[in-house]
Amino acid sequence: MASYVTPNNMLVVEVPINQPRIERRPSQTVLENNALCQFGQFRDPIFDYSGFVGSADFRPRIVDVSNGQKQLKMELAVKNYRPEQIKVSVKNNELIVQAENVYNDNNRSERSFLTKSITLPPGTQIDQLRSFLNNDGQLEIEAPFNEPVQGRSIDVQRL
Secondary structure, eight states, X not given: OEEEEOTTSOEEEEOOOOOOOOOOOTTOOOOGGGOOOTTOTTOOTTSOHHHHXXXXXXXXXXXXXXXXXXXXXXXXXXXXXXXXXEXXXXXXXXXXXXXXXXXXXXXXXXXXXXXXXXXXXXXXXXXXXXXXXXTTSEEEEEEEEOOOOOOOOOOOOOO
């Protein structure tokens, strides 16, 4: 779990989410047409749980591009945000994606936030990192990747 305060003084608490496992006991009887869903029968249908959990797979992949060159690639669903609302930064080898959307009309005011961070693997060329928004609402992040050089062993000799 992590928590921090945003520049506009909002407390953000990040909690890892694991899909719950449904434990069935012999004494339980569940009708086929009334099967349990992930959050029970009273789950809010507006809440996009599958999309929310899908973004939990925000992990770097190392792919071969061509001629033995490798590239780090990552994707994050940000379909509810415009490019100017998304900020991608790197601090101390940690990739940070933040987005904020504000909606106001006569009857309501709505704000949504997205924050994701991950430590980049050694060998990532941070100075060449780039990000762009594709047509499917996915933020794509990529950077050249060089395999870290393995340490050299040194023989110990007697004096």
